[in-house]
Amino acid sequence: MKYIKFLSLISLFFVGIISSVFAADLKVGFIYVNPVGENTGWDYQHDLGRKAVEEAYGDKVETSYVEAVPEGADAERVMTQMALSGHDMIFATSFGFMDPVMNVASKFPNVKFEHATGYKRSDNVATYSARFxxxxxxxxxxxxxxxxxxxxxxxxxxxxxxxxxxxxxxxxxxxxxxxxxxxxxxxxxxxxxxxxxxxxxxxxxxxxxxxxxxxxxxxxxxxxxxxxxxxxxxxxxxxxxxxxxxxxxxxxxDWAPYYVERVGKALNGTWKSEDTWDGLAPGxxxxxxxxxxxxxxxxxxxxxxxxxxxxxxxxxxxxxxxxxxxxxxxxxxxxxxxxxxxxxxxxxxxxxxxxxx
Amino acid sequence: MDFASIDPTTIIYNLMIAATPILYAALGELLVEKAGVLNLGVEGMMIIGAICGFAISVETGSSYIGFIAAACGGAMLSVIFAVMTQYFLANQVASGLALTLFGLGLAALLGHSYTGQVPPQISKLDLPILSTIPVFGKMFFHHDFFVYFSLMLVLFVWYFLTKTRLGLVVQAVGENHDSAHAIGYSVTTIRFFSILFGGALAGLGGGYLSLIRVPQWTEGMTAGAGWIALAIVVFSSWRPWRLILGAYIFGGITILQLNLQAIGVNIDIALLSMTPYAITIVALVLMSVNKSKKSLGAPGSLGKSFIKVS
Amino acid sequence: MIKLTPRDHQSKLLTAITPIIAVIFTMICGGVLFWILGKNPFEAIKLIFWDPLMSETFSDYARPQILIKASPLILIALGLSIGFRANIWNIGAEGQFIMGALISACIGLAFYPLENRFIFPLMILGGMVGGAFWAIIPAILKSRFNTNEILVSLMLVYIAEQALASASIGILRNPEGSGFPGSRNLNHYPSTSNPELIEGSGIHWGVIFSFLAIWFFYYLLKNHKFGFQIKLFGDAPRAASFAGLKTEYIILLCFSISGALAGVAGMFELTGPAGAITIDFNVGYGFTAIIVAFLGRLNPVGIFFAGLLMALTYVGGEISQFMLGIPAAAIQVFQGMLLFFLLSIDLIVKFRLSFTKQNFISRKD
Missing domain, CATH: 3.40.50.2300 (Response regulator)
Known part of the structure; x- marks a missing residue:
């Protein structure tokens, strides 16, 4: 038994190395202000959107997230590190991430940012919110x-x-x-x-x-x-x-349709900074x-x-x-x-x- | 504004429920502090109690077993603190803060699959005859068992601390550990078990939160209740009976401000939420001014490590 | 039975080695935790401890970021350590951090939109005064009425938090912020901004200030009379009073120093990395700094390393979240374990352990 566990540890080690070699077409990061949780809540819904993106594009897209990120300096650091690690697109899902998003976006003009519920935009920062x-x-x-x-x-x-x-x-x-x-x-x-x-x-x-x-x-x-x-x-x-x-x-x-659409646009190169305020119509x-x-x-x-x-x-x-x-x-x-x-x-x-x- | 629509009966009824989790936790911390130990990890122990109680009662279908599990969970977490501070002589303030960090994280991991579950209902215990008294019956005698149990525990802790030999030893250890040691009491052992008791009660408080007050498990659900418990201990000047008053005032202010808002009174919520803490400071000062009643003050050895060198 | 004998001189070697042992213990236990969670433990540990410092992808950015994250921790912990040495317990640095930030925000915003280079220094002063003011309350109560300072300073944290919430939806709310809570972004106005000093690093005045503070405290404790007074006061308060030291003076001084440093840390954080006052502007620096002070054994150099280590686990923890999908809660547990080990292992440094046979005479309990 011990040997099996040991071997599995060793193999995990190699899997870790190998998996970083195969990169997807698009790496999408999400940051949440609270822990994702299991069943309900603002952050959980955003994470459902993330999962929908994974499902829609399979191997073409790789997603990751950081939860419980305090608004302010910590958010800026997390997003910068995501950008550094090769993320092409970052969804910042809380109002308080607004200024950090703008700061990071100005340093990484090639990374696309999507900020929920904010009102500041730039060439690579889009905003979106829902008409609840x-x-x-x-x-x-x-x-x-x-x-x-x-x-x-x-x-x-x-x-x-x-x-x-x-x-x-x-x-x-x-x-x-x-x-x-x-x-x-x-x-x-x-x-x-x-x-x-x-x-x-x-x-x-x-x-x-x-x-x-x-x-x-x-x-x-x-x-x-x-x-x-x-x-x-x-x-x-x-x-x-x-x-x-x-x-x-x-x-x-329900952020899933929006996320799938925006990631799709990023994949085929038609992504533009926009302001989206959708309601019941698109759901x-x-x-x-x-x-x-x-x-x-x-x-x-x-x-x-x-x-x-x-x-x-x-x-x-x-x-x-x-x-x-x-x-x-x-x-x-x-x-x-x-x-x-x-x-x-x-x-x-x-x-x-x-x-x- | 319609003040008549505020019913004092329901306010008192609700505030008793709101106060019970913090009363449990504060009562445990009171004994711990009486033994001269300051454990700032109440929040962590509470949330571990909340998840242990919730998980076990969902699995077994019994809230009572759940409450036992909550107490065990809280106590088990407090063992880490007890070992660190009593045997490794680590600083209590730092260890307590680390315990809270650890407990919050661990609870979230443990509770991963329990969000969205429904715990077994616990029935209200209508005390015979008493519960039929108009007004008072609904206010005081229409609660679940664990509200009464918290009050019984207050009685128990009061009796233990003031009337039993062991209780007096605990106080002696908290007041001056060097003399207690010199007389031949094992400071370390007494403190160890006091910490465990405190952990168990904090766990019960957490269990009450997840099983009765909110009936559900959510990550981070204590949301600062443990810190309020710490404040109440101070407010009560380490007297079990005043703990009830403190818990009901702290709980009551929340309930009262929600009621006032609901009838449309414009109140400064931040100011109102500050008041209990300000009152606590005033109470502390008054206690320390009154030197003639030394027993009212903080235990003499509070927060200090006992170093036995031989 | 284990017998403890205090060491006369703390061995330098032990002081240096024990934290490393604690970190190794944490790596083992943490590794097991990550494994249980189905993550690759080696990869996780590497991401937390190695990548922020050494990896090609992250290190250029993460190294200065660790300093930035550590600087408020170090500043606050340095101030606290002075008091802790004298057995004076200020655990309300979180509140003093908030008050420092609030007062300096009030000053900065009062002058808005005036451009003047004296505003920023005035804000620094305001941060210090704000923090010190909040810290002096328990100090006065302690010296006047002998009120327990641990508890008063803790209560004042809650009050400061309410004041913060009230200010961010009330008087400090950004009039151009579409009604959202939170103040103007001070970083957007040159007079009130705490700028990046080295292009691309994010290093701001707070980091410089914390370095100066380390040097200052090192000197103070080693060579200045005050350092000896503090130590004497902590070890033997009675002897200190015979030596003519006034208790009130020491208490007030310790509290004002720690309060001022916490306040100024709040000010630098506000004007630099955070930018604006928001309802949850405080993210626990004041409490974490208490742990940092003890991890650093109340020694300025130790505090520097402890602050860096804590900051490393934050930065590395985030990296491991998005690189490996480790939940934030697991990182919390991991940090908790690290603190447990680090705090506990101090025993070996302070005491000599010897194993004796159970002896009822030497050990009454």
Whole structure:
């Protein structure tokens, strides 16, 4: 037995050397801000995208990743080392990687960079993000139709445009079908703290919410919703495992098609720096299967809304909409421009409470 | 703003659950510190407890066995710390920090295949008669066994430290290890087992987190709870009873601020989250000012290695 | 039974050899770990320890990067080691690091967009004052009321973290940052930037500063009166007070030195590699530096090597992640093991071990 183990060690050693000789056409690196995890979450979804790339191109592409990379100096070092080790393309999957990406990209003009959710670009830095707010419209609609207490609980992470946009979008959709709707928003100031998210969910339920929405990464709130017998909407991944009855649907981050497409373009030489902000239409923001708990009729409405948003006939932010302070934002029929949406820092009229500053 | 919609009953009910994991961990650390050892590895031991408890209860289908496993896991990790600091005389602060690093990594590796699993449910233990008392029944007597168990352990640790001979020896060792040694007590052995006890309790706290409070396993799920436990020990001025108060205040502030937010009160969350720590510092100062009650202060030999030369 | 006798003189040879033994132990245990995870252990160890230093691909870039990663660790650890020698326990360097960065960011951004070459030195001063201010709180409480400084300094870390979060979404938030949390990037404005001093290396003022600090502390401890006072205070506080040393003075001085160094490390990190204040700007340098101080046996030269070793495991760990697919958690475990061995093996340096038969008279326990 010992000898076999020894031999296998020796052979591993050689495999290591040999494998570095055969190089793929394109080496693609990914950096994640958190550990990838196993089932759910922002980073997990990006890693699914990475696996899709591997599957799509087989031997032609080699991928690798570094997880739990702190934003800032460490990210810059990791990306530089990736570039040095022959990576041709690097996906940086967190907003905080923005300045490091720009710095590294300027030093490696031949390496293609893709930065998620940022707003700085250059010849070899493309940006991409998803219109998750379109998904929020759909869950807002379902919640507005299904709530018995007219109270929706919303677990928010940090007061950034992305999160505020989601709250507004869900609120408007819910308000459209239920004029009495009330949103209770709780800011937990973390993307990931299962215990705190669980507390937030409990609190909201105690305060009368019978629908829980979240813009945080852990599955704790879903578990609590299941336990307490209310409904909830998943975030980033399908969280059905954690709330088989509670989950009505999830907004899913599906990066796979985008990653496959961009790597494909890099392979055939047509890659260009672009800014992509895709929504339900190509399925970058997707809606998971509707639960059987949603009545047939509402399920159909939600599907129709989904299709209408995807086809562009309905925009999540269509006037008349006033800001929270009563000032006019969009006139009747007017739709929000992307610039305002990207920097959104106000609630729409009807939402109570203040955005923490 | 509708303050009426905040129900004190549910707040207290929730904060008891929120406080239980940190209460367990803090109680263990209290005894460790009473023995004169500062173990900053609470976070690491908690998360190891969380994964061990979770994995075993998923495998066996019993939460109770899971809790035993959580305690064992925490204790096993603390053995590393105990050996390093008691036998190899490594610095306690540095060793504790290393233990946290190691524990967080190890838990993530161990837990790789357990994300997304559902642990067996544990039923609430409605205490007969008591749980039917209006208001108080729901607040205090409608919890699961392990909430009561944490309180019983507080009683036990208090009794042990103040009423038993061995407990007094532990305190003597923590207060002045040289004189304790001179009288003939084995400082090393006493500290070794205190550390193990602390590890076991930190493990239980982690187990409560993954089995009851959040019911799931996620990498890094303790998210700083171990550090709060360390603060509570100080807050309590090393008195088991005050530990309950401390844990409930620390847990309560989170629950309260979430409730206030939910009814739309505009609060400065950062400021509110700072307050318990600031209160702890004030409490520390008040204790140290009051020299007449020396027993209130930190154990005399806290954090110092005991070097027995012969 | 094993008997411990303190060594009168620590052998230079042992001091040099023991860390190597610890590293070898770690390589063996770590190798087993990587093997269990299905990775090639030789390849993994090589990627962590060898490639950043020697490989053709990485070394040119990684060597200075190790210095850059190590410099805040070394700066903080040097300051802490002074206190630790005197038995004064500041474990709140993480908080002082944050406060140094926050104060210097406030100064830098207050002048924005003014261009003036005095702003940067003023920020350095601000970083020192910020860190020292945060460190002096436990020092005053300790000297005035004899409050346990370990615990107060630890509590102040949590408060500093909240202040950081509050500042990055509040007063310091970049007005042109589309509402995202975090300040302006100080590196983008010449007056507040901590520039690259040697083209392509990334070496910044913080690295230079940490080298100067090593030299300074080496001299201080070896040749200056203060060095002896510290040592005396740590070994025999009573004798020190007979010798006329004021306890308050030593406590305040140790805390201000360590706080100022942690603060200035925060300032250099902010203006250099990090660039901006963000919610999780602090990545644990303050805590890791405590370990570095002990790994370096509280000796300036030792701290230099310990800092480099820690930095090497970070840099090498990342390389092994993307080259070999080793999970980040395994790297953490590996670092934990390295620290366990390094901290434990110190025993041999400090004490002479002799094996005796169990003897109930000499060993009462």
């Amino acid at each position: 707010y379109e998904g929020r419209s759909i869950i807002g609609h379902i919640a507005g139709r299904m709530t018995n207490t007219d109270t929706i609980g919303y677990i928010a992470s940090y007061p950034i445009p992305e999160v505020i946009r989601g709250i507004n979008s869900a609120y408007l959709a819910a308000k459209a079908v239920n004029p009495n709707i009330k949103f209770k928003v709780v800011w937990v100031f973390t993307w990931f703290d299962p215990a705190k998210e669980a507390d937030a969910a409990s609190t909201l339920i105690d305060q009368g919410a019978d629908m829980i929405m979240q813009h945080t990464d852990s599955t704790a709130a879903m578990t609590i919703a299941e336990e307490r017998g209310v409904f909830a909407f998943g975030q980033a991944s399908d969280m059905k495992k954690f709330g088989p009855r509670a989950q009505l649907t999830s907004i899913i981050d 970058m923001a997707a809606i998971s299967e509707f639960s059987k708990e949603i009545p047939e009729k509402i399920r159909k409405e939600a599907q129709n809304l989904h299709d209408a948003i995807a086809s562009g006939t309905i925009h999540s932010f269509t006037g008349p909409i006033n800001k929270q302070d009563g000032s006019a934002w969009l006139s009747t029929g007017e739709t929000a421009d992307d610039g305002t949406l990207l920097g959104m820092n106000f609630y729409v009229e009807g939402i109570e409470g203040d955005i923490p500053q």
